[in-house]
Amino acid sequence: MLRCRHVVAIAILVTAFATAPARAAVDLSEEEFRLYCGYLDAIEQPAVAKLKGKARDKKVAAMAKVKLPVLLAAIEKGERAGATCDEIGKKVEGDAKTAVEAALPGRVVVFNFDDSDPSHVVAQVTWLGIDKKKVLEEASLLATTLATEAKITKTIAIRAVDPGATDKLADEAMWWEGKITRPNAVRIDRAKITDYALTRYVRLFDGCKTNVGADYCVSK
Numbered sequence: 001m002l003r004c005r006h007v008v009a010i011a012i013l014v015t016a017f018a019t020a021p022a023r024a025a026v027d028l029s030e031e032e033f034r035l036y037c038g039y040l041d042a043i044e045q046p047a048v049a050k051l052k053g054k055a056r057d058k059k060v061a062a063m064a065k066v067k068l069p070v071l072l073a074a075i076e077k078g079e080r081a082g083a084t085c086d087e088i089g090k091k092v093e094g095d096a097k098t099a100v101e102a103a104l105p106g107r108v109v110v111f112n113f114d115d116s117d118p119s120h121v122v123a124q125v126t127w128l129g130i131d132k133k134k135v136l137e138e139a140s141l142l143a144t145t146l147a148t149e150a151k152i153t154k155t156i157a158i159r160a161v162d163p164g165a166t167d168k169l170a171d172e173a174m175w176w177e178g179k180i181t182r183p184n185a186v187r188i189d190r191a192k193i194t195d196y197a198l199t200r201y202v203r204l205f206d207g208c209k210t211n212v213g214a215d216y217c218v219s220k
Contacts, residue, residue: 026081026092026152028074030121030182033152035071036078037085037118038064088152089115096150100125103145104138109161109168115152122155126169129160132212135176136197139205140188147185156180176212178205 028036042048042060051059061071082088093113101108110126123146129135139158146156157179165173184204193201198215202208208217 025095026088028077028081028088028152030152030154032074032077033085033088033121034119035064035066035074036081036088039071039075039078040085085115085118089113089121092150092152096123096146096153099145099149100127100142103141104128107163110159113150118152120155121150121153122157123150123153124157124159126159126161128163128168129175130163132175135160135210135212136202136216137193139176139178140193140197140201141190143180143185143204144188144190144193147182147188151182153182156182156185174209174211176208176210176216178208178217180205 039060042063043056048056048059048063057071057075058068061068064071078088082091092115096113097111100111104127107128107130108125109128110124112124113121114124115121125142125146127138127142129138138160142158143156146153157177159177160175161168161173162175167173187204188201189196202215202217205217210216
């Protein structure tokens with residue numbers, strides 16, 4: 001009987017993994033996304049469309065001001081990620097949204113992902129604060145999460161709001177807000193957020209505003 005139950009339990013686990021939705025996991029950097037989207041746009045232009053093969057690729061590389069191998073590497077990775085930039089953007093958006101909602105369950109109020117300009121993709125998150133003393137830790141957590149899950153992003157804009165506010169999107173509901181570039185966000189070590197959020201990671205954010213206290217915008 002125990003052996004039978006053990007086999008059934010394993011079967012259930014296998015089924016669960018088999019039916020779980022697959023993560024898109026787009027592994028394109030900001031620059032690779034920009035180059036791939038620029039390439040797709042360029043080959044539709046008459047002056048480029050008339051060219052073929054290496055001549056066409058060299059023309060696009062010159063237009064993008066990069067070496068040909070750099071462009072070709074970006075194209076190869078881009079084609080694996082999706083046939084269009086819109087398709088890739090939707091995959092990244094889905095992964096990023098899932099990740100931030102998992103980081104702060106039930107507390108994400110707004111999630112916007114704007115990839116309309118491939119050279120400057122912006123991710124925006126508004127979340128419900130719980131403890132004003134934790135806003136920098138939670139901001140750092142969201143920043144590193146987006147930097148990991150949405151590598152094509154250039155700017156991450158995040159905002160903590162008062163969970164008791166009637167209108168959580170109103171200016172007066174704001175507890176803390178700031179922006180961070182992805183290169184700065186990847187410098188955040190998730191395991192050290194509690195120790196360094198207020199002393200080191202706060203320096204990585206720009207345009208910070210807060211009603212929590214100056215320490216939450218200026219490092220000690």
